[in-house]
Amino acid sequence: MTPSRPYLLRAIFDWLIENDQTPYLLVDAEATDVMVPLEHVQDGKIILNISLTATRGLELSNEAVSFNARFSGVSMDVYVPTYAALALYSKENGRGMMFPEEGDEDSQVPHSNAGEKTNEKEKPKKPHLSIVK
Numbered sequence: 296m297t298p299s300r301p302y303l304l305r306a307i308f309d310w311l312i313e314n315d316q317t318p319y320l321l322v323d324a325e326a327t328d329v330m331v332p333l334e335h336v337q338d339g340k341i342i343l344n345i346s347l348t349a350t351r352g353l354e355l356s357n358e359a360v361s362f363n364a365r366f367s368g369v370s371m372d373v374y375v376p377t378y379a380a381l382a383l384y385s386k387e388n389g390r391g392m393m394f395p396e397e398g399d400e401d402s403q404v405p406h407s408n409a410g411e412k413t414n415e416k417e418k419p420k421k422p423h424l425s426i427v428k
Contacts, residue, residue, distance in 0.1 A: 298357075298378075300377045300380065301357040301358075301377045303392060303394075304355055304360065304383055305355045307383045308383060311385055312346075312347070316385035316386065316387050316388070316390075317385065317386035318344070318345050318384075319342050319343065319344060319345070319382075319384055319385070319391075320345045320360060320375065320383050321340060321342050321381040321382035321384070321393075322340060322341050322342075322343060323379045323381055323396065324339055324341045324379075325339045326378065326379035327376070328374065328376050329374065329375055329376065330375075331343070332367075332371055332373075334366075335366060343364075343373065343375075344386070345360065345362065349364060350362035350363065351363045351364070357377070359374055360375045360377070360380060361373065381393065381396060
């Protein structure tokens, strides 16, 4: 299955905008391929205002959140791969969603049952429901 995080990010973003909230994106600034203003990073994380008034060219794709914004008066292109998004929430009331940093469903590889022994002759169990007339 495809990762669910990009879909959840878009849905929560839309929900926040529809309710006149300011969407804040918490980012793991130390993750691979992240492009954020390093002077604003604290403890390896950065909080970005991704409202439509604070950004230009905002795109929430399946691969990343990208936009252009001004930081301390300097225009910068920001690129956040979806796996580096740790939370998306409202500035005003904190409602939103946190995402796990490691070991989430997006990064897990499905395990095969190739090494397990199965009894192919085993009969399936009968249903325990009965017809009531």
